[in-house]
Amino acid sequence: xxxxxxxxxxxxxxxxxxxxxxxxxxxxxxxxxxxxxxxxxxxxxxxxxxxxxxxxxxxxxxxxxxxxxxxxxxxxxxxxxxxxxxxxxxxxxxxxxxxxxxxxxxxxxxxxxxxxxxxxxxxxxxxxxxxxxxxxxxxxxxxxxxxxxxxxxxxxxxxxxxxxxxxxxxxxxxxxxxxxxxxxxxxxxxxxxxxxxxxxxxxxxxxxxxxxxxxxxxxxxxxxxxxxxxxxxxxxxxxxxxxxxxxxxxxxxxxxxxxxxxxxxxxxxxxxxxxxxxxxxxxxxxxxxxxxxxxxxxxxxxxxxxxxxxxxxxxxxxxxxxxxxxxxxxxxxxxxxxxxxxxxxxxxxxxxxxxxxxxxxxxxxxxxxx
Amino acid sequence: xxxxxxxxxxxxxxxxxxxxxxxxxxxxxxxxxxxxxxxxxxxxxxxxxxxxxxxxxxxxxxxxxxxxxxxxxxxxxxxxxxxxxxxxxxxxxxxxxxxxxxxxxxxxxxxxxxxxxxxxxxxxxxxxxxxxxxxxxxxxxxxxxxxxxxxxxxxxxxxxxxxxxxxxxxxxxxxxxxxxxxxxxxxxxxxxxxxxxxxxxxxxxxxxxxxxxxxxxxxxxxxxxxxxxxxxxxxxxxxxxxxxxxxxxxxxxxxxxxxxxxxxxxxxxxxxxxxxxxxxxxxxxxxxxxxxxxxxxxxxxxxxxxxxxxxxxxxxxxxxxxxxxxxxxxxxxxxxxxxxxxxxxxxxxxxxxxxxxxxxxxxxxxxxxxxxxxxxxxxxxxxxxxxxxxxxxxxxxx
Numbered sequence: 156x157x158x159x160x161x162x163x164x165x166x167x168x169x170x171x172x173x174x175x176x177x178x179x180x181x182x183x184x185x186x187x188x189x190x191x192x193x194x195x196x197x198x199x200x201x202x203x204x205x206x207x208x209x210x211x212x213x214x215x216x217x218x219x220x221x222x223x224x225x226x227x228x229x230x231x232x233x234x235x236x237x238x239x240x241x242x243x244x245x246x247x248x249x250x251x252x253x254x255x256x257x258x259x260x261x262x263x264x265x266x267x268x269x270x271x272x273x274x275x276x277x278x279x280x281x282x283x284x285x286x287x288x289x290x291x292x293x294x295x296x297x298x299x300x301x302x303x304x305x306x307x308x309x310x311x312x313x314x315x316x317x318x319x320x321x322x323x324x325x326x327x328x329x330x331x332x333x334x335x336x337x338x339x340x341x342x343x344x345x346x347x348x349x350x351x352x353x354x355x356x357x358x359x360x361x362x363x364x365x366x367x368x369x370x371x372x373x374x375x376x377x378x379x380x381x382x383x384x385x386x387x388x389x390x391x392x393x394x395x396x397x398x399x400x401x402x403x404x405x406x407x408x409x410x411x412x413x414x415x416x417x418x419x420x421x422x423x424x425x426x427x428x429x430x431x432x433x434x435x436x437x438x439x440x441x442x443x444x445x446x447x448x449x450x451x452x453x454x455x456x457x458x459x460x461x462x463x464x465x466x467x468x469x470x471x472x473x474x475x476x477x478x479x480x481x482x483x484x485x486x487x488x489x490x491x492x493x494x495x496x497x498x499x500x501x502x503x504x505x506x507x508x509x510x511x512x513x514x515x516x517x518x519x520x521x522x523x524x525x
Numbered sequence: 526x527x528x529x530x531x532x533x534x535x536x537x538x539x540x541x542x543x544x545x546x547x548x549x550x551x552x553x554x555x556x557x558x559x560x561x562x563x564x565x566x567x568x569x570x571x572x573x574x575x576x577x578x579x580x581x582x583x584x585x586x587x588x589x590x591x592x593x594x595x596x597x598x599x600x601x602x603x604x605x606x607x608x609x610x611x612x613x614x615x616x617x618x619x620x621x622x623x624x625x626x627x628x629x630x631x632x633x634x635x636x637x638x639x640x641x642x643x644x645x646x647x648x649x650x651x652x653x654x655x656x657x658x659x660x661x662x663x664x665x666x667x668x669x670x671x672x673x674x675x676x677x678x679x680x681x682x683x684x685x686x687x688x689x690x691x692x693x694x695x696x697x698x699x700x701x702x703x704x705x706x707x708x709x710x711x712x713x714x715x716x717x718x719x720x721x722x723x724x725x726x727x728x729x730x731x732x733x734x735x736x737x738x739x740x741x742x743x744x745x746x747x748x749x750x751x752x753x754x755x756x757x758x759x760x761x762x763x764x765x766x767x768x769x770x771x772x773x774x775x776x777x778x779x780x781x782x783x784x785x786x787x788x789x790x791x792x793x794x795x796x797x798x799x800x801x802x803x804x805x806x807x808x809x810x811x812x813x814x815x816x817x818x819x820x821x822x823x824x825x826x827x828x829x830x831x832x833x834x835x836x837x838x839x840x841x842x843x844x845x846x847x848x849x850x851x852x853x854x855x856x857x858x859x860x861x862x863x864x865x866x867x868x869x870x871x872x873x874x875x876x877x878x879x880x881x882x883x884x885x886x887x888x889x890x891x892x893x894x895x896x897x898x899x900x901x902x903x904x905x906x907x908x909x910x911x912x913x914x915x916x917x918x919x920x921x922x923x
Contacts, residue, residue, distance in 0.1 A: 158834035159841045407919055422922045424908075427915035434914060435851050442830035464826050516819035523822070525794035525809050 156449045158442055164230050170207065171234035178203070181494050184239045188355045194319055195357040196241040205274025210248050214256060218265060219272035224452035225386070229393035229444060236397025239497055241356055243277050245394070246316035249387040251278030251324055254335060257382060258374045263337055267322065279320035280335075281311035281361045282380060289510040291326065291333065291380055296363065298329035298336065304369040305329065307336060310362050317359030318349040324374055325363065333377030336368050343367070354497075354504035385462045388509040389447045395469040395505045396437070396444050399476040402498040403433050406476075406483040413485075420483075429479050436472040443468045460522050467515035473502035532602050536609045543578045544615045545571035551614040557740075558620035562653025563723075564695050579618025580649045586624055589632070593644035622691070623647035623654040627700045627719075630770045634717075634758045643698075643719070657687035657701035657720075657744060658767070665909050667702075668711045668764065672746065674703035674718060679753055681705075681718060683726070683746040689903065693729045693742035697722055700770075706761050717763035719755040726750065736895035772849050774904050793818040793863075796870045814870060821859075821866055828855055847917040850910040857900035858907060864894040 160168065178200060187195060204210060212228045214220025221227075232244060252271050255264040270276035287293045296309025307327050317323060323338050323345075338345060344366040350358040407430065410421030420426060447465040450458040477499035481488035488495050510518070548571055559565075559572045567573060579585050580594065587603045589595025598606065610617065628647050631640055646652040663670040672685025683703060693699065699720050706714030720727070726749030732741045758766045791799070797809040797818060809815035835848055867890055868875040875891055877883030901907040915921040 157837040157841070158830065159837040159843070407921070410921060419922055424912065427919075427921050428908065428911040430919055430921065431854075431911040431914040434919060435855055438848075438851060439824075439827040439831050439855070442834045443827045445834065446830045460826075464823050464830075467820075467823050468827050512820075513816065516816050516823065519823055520794075520809070520815050520819040523794065523819075524807070525797070525815065525818070 156446075156453055156455075158445045158449070160230070164227055167227055168230045168234065171209075171231045174204075174207070175234050175238045175240065179235070179238045179240045181238055181497065184241055184355075184497065185494075187241065195316075195355075196243060200240075201242045201277075202274040204242060205272065210244075210252075210274050211272030213248075214252065214268055214272055218268040220268070225389055225448035226445070226452055228390060229448040232390050232393035233397035233400075233444075236394035237401040239398065239501055243316040243319075243357070245387060245391060246279045246320070246357075247271055247277050249390040250280035250282075250315070250383060251322075253383045253386045254280060254324055254374050254379065257379055260371070260374055262371065263374060267337075270321075276321045277316055277319050278322050278324065279314050279317040279359075279361075280324045280326075280383070281314040281317065282326045282384070283311060283313050285310070285312050289514050291384060292377060294326060294328060294333065296325065296327040298327035298334055300329075301367060304367060304372070305336065307338065307363045307366040307368060310360065312360055313350060313352070313358045314361045316357045317361050318347055318357060323361060325361070325366075326377075326380055333380060335374040335376070335380050336372045337374055338363070338366055338368060338372070352504060354500045356501075356504065384509055385459060386451055388462050388466050389444065389451060391505055391509060392440070392444045392447065392465040392469040395473045395502070396440050398498055398501055398505070399433075399437050399440065399469070399473045402473075402476040402480045402495060402502075403430070403437060405495055405498075406430065406433075406480045409484055426483060430483070433472075433476045433479050436468070436475055440465070440468050440472045460519060463515040463519045463522070466510060467512040467519070470506040470512040470515070473498075474506055477502040529601055529605060533605045533609065536606055537612075539582065540609055540613055540615065543575075543582070544613060545574055547571045548575055549613050549615055558616055559618060559650070560621050560653055560692070560695065561619050561623075561650025562621075562695060563651070563697050565650070565653070575616075575618050576650045583648075585617075585619040585650060586628065586644075586648045589628065589644070589648065593640060594648035595644075619648075619650045621653055622656055622700075623652065626656060626770055626773050627654050629773050630700075630757065630766060633769060634766050638754065639719075639757065652697045653692070653695060655690050655693045655696035655699050655722075655742075655744075657690055657693075657699045659689045660686060661688050661743075665906050667767070668715065670702055670704060670715065672701070672703050673707070674705050674716060674751070676705075676753070677750075680750050681753065681756075683718075683720065683749040683751060685746055687744045687746075688732075688741075690729070690742045690744040692740045693722070693744045694731055699727075699744065700757075702763050702767055705763075709761065712764040714761055715763040715767070716760050717757040717766040718751055719757065720746075720749060720751045724749060734896070735898070736892045739896075771905065793821060793866065793870065796867060800871055800874065814866075817866055818870075821863055824859055825863075828859055831855075847913060850905075850913040850917075853905060854901075854907050854910040854914070857904075861897045861900050864890075864897045868894045 208221050209231050211220035212223050212231065213225060216222050235244065248271060252268060255267050258264050267276060267278065271278065282291055284294050284296065296307065296311065298305040298307050307325055309327060311325065314323065321340050325336050325338050326333055327336060344364040346362040348360040350360055352358050410426060410430065411419055413420050443465040447461040450461045477495065480495045481499055484493060484495050487493050547569060555567060555572065559576050561576060583591060583594060583596030584606065587596035587598045587606055591597040624647060628644060631643055658667060660670050660672060672683065672687060674681040674683045687701065690699065699722055701718050701720055702715050703718050704714055705716040726747050728745040729742050732739060732743060734741065794809055797814055801810045804810035809818065832852065871887060871890060874883065874887050877888050877891055879888060
């Protein structure tokens with residue numbers, strides 16, 4: 156499990172970097188934000204990304220996937236993170252896709268993974284509630300037995316890409332445990348309201364009022380959901396890694412050109428040392444993300460601990476890189492015109508998804524037996 | 526693979542036959558390891574036995590060429606050797622600057638005669654080395670050093686002083702940076718010179734530190750002499766050699782400190798259990814300390830993975846960059862933070878200096894913590910390392 160990119164991974168990285176530079180600069184994200192785009196991302200570009208094989212990277216060939224792993228997926232997500240690309244990777248490929256791929260419900264998995272890999276479906280996972288915080292089990296949504304199926308009632312918040320999803324995987328309490336159900340977008344009793352978040356990513360309130368699903372809608376249980384969220388966390392960390400590197404690159408460019416007191420401000424030691432510290436933290440994140448992705452691919456016994464290392468480090472480092480970034484830029488860093496603010500907002504949103512550093516410290520300690 | 530398995534089996538049985546029982550299981554040896562040298566006088570005579578057997582087998586310098594008495598081992602074999610020694614919890618048969626600093630430098634820059642003269646003495650633990658870099662007036666600004674060496678026939682005559690010369694009071698030779706051209710640009714008038722310390726012109730004075738007695742010394746040269754054959758690389762080209770050696774030093778410091786090192790035998794959580802009230806659920810009962818312990822372990826893990834990533838990249842043929850500076854900053858600061866945390870976990874029991882009422886380990890922790898405060902100063906301060914990162918990695922201007 157070497158922490159170095161293989162030739163294939165290096166090729167994927169280059170392809171993704173070129174794609175992002177040509178088709179998805181941050182200005183594209185800014186345009187979507189400015190016009191309050193109803194979809195919030197580009198369906199055409201999403202299709203192109205799927206055609207490049209990215210949506211199917213971790214999925215089997217018989218559903219149209221590439222049968223590769225998180226090591227490869229992380230490389231793509233890192234490049235997309237650099238450009239804040241808002242396409243539905245996290246919701247569709249990482250959360251819903253992983254849930255389906257790990258599910259014993261083969262019929263559902265085959266149907267939806269084929270569409271996911273082809274870029275023909277957007278899916279969402281509704282696991283979060285107003286007071287559940289990061290605890291996947293602390294939910295109030297109920298699944299009540301109804302004949303052979305279930306009736307779902309409850310309210311989910313900040314469901315990523317929920318407003319455009321073709322289907323939503325909903326977690327609910329059933330028989331004392333948690334189960335995950337697939338609910339088609341048009342189901343009766345389902346109300347979806349778009350939410351506006353600081354990072355301008357797509358999110359929605361999902362209200363369920365006695366939504367009926369069959370027994371064949373069950374995707375998995377609470378253990379499956381926890382596993383899925385761990386995997387999605389590594390994907391998010393890869394995105395964060397790209398974002399923090401871009402934030403540092405933007406900062407360095409500014410430090411090398413902005414003049415005050417007749418010299419470029421990057422010559423000031425006070426700023427150099429802050430930049431050096433950001434660099435070091437990013438280097439640690441790189442190693443942590445690579446190790447966590449490879450652990451998932453290898454099914455390593457310490458995977459959960461490595462996921463916590465990655466998320467704890469990336470949460471703090473992305474916030475550091477962007478907080479420092481705004482400070483490096485000075486007054487213009489506070490203006491909407493400069494991109495660094497986008498990264499600071501995204502850093503916060505990412506930090507507070509799937510557990511912040513404090514959450515993962517607690518989890519590390521618990522997993523370590525203290 | 527089969528060859529490596531054979532090597533492992535052979536190594537295990539050799540170690541089992543040759544490593545003295547009194548040194549196994551982490552006990553019985555000197556705190557700072559087997560140092561060798563003319564003044565080597567261990568309390569436990571088995572240390573000398575282990576040194577001699579290890580040297581004969583080439584295990585004091587396992588990866589050095591066999592022509593100089595090294596083991597000639599491949600990286601894979603060396604890894605196995607280290608694993609086998611860890612299994613037995615034996616100390617290495619020899620430690621010191623000869624192996625970690627001047628040896629690798631001689632292998633890189635020494636001529637054949639210099640290698641033949643010095644490397645076998647290092648490998649056999651006959652000569653102990655110390656380092657003469659810093660001076661009272663040249664710390665972070667190392668290139669500002671003033672210690673003079675003037676040519677006199679076949680020899681150099683040396684006058685000046687060096688500070689922080691670790692273990693100079695027990696060393697036999699010193700590798701020194703000396704000024705040989707006072708008129709040149711400061712980096713260009715420096716020569717890397719080897720000096721025999723057994724002569725009247727060399728005086729050594731130990732320096733007590735805030736942590737108590739220390740291996741650090743100040744070393745004075747009054748008309749001391751060294752033959753010209755002891756110039757490494759070329760006259761006035763010592764800065765090049767010095768930088769290469771500093772790279773070895775930073776790697777060594779990072780390796781020693783970074784990954785959960787720092788002499789702690791108990792895990793941080795077990796330390797906390799020792800000093801804090803028991804909790805019903807087995808958790809560390811102080812939530813704030815528990816979180817700090819977790820952060821420390823997470824940072825250590827991420828740092829260890831980064832060291833691994835750098836090694837994997839080197840193995841894959843990527844050129845190593847100026848990242849040794851990063852390892853130096855983070856490794857040392859992590860070690861310092863770990864000691865701060867251990868002191869706070871021990872609470873008032875960390876306040877002992879000597880005598881009754883404190884365990885030996887608690888007294889040692891106090892001293893160790895004070896000593897770690899120097900980690901971000903020695904071997905290039907954290908600030909100098911951050912400058913190097915800013916300039917050489919991030920491309921920020923002077």
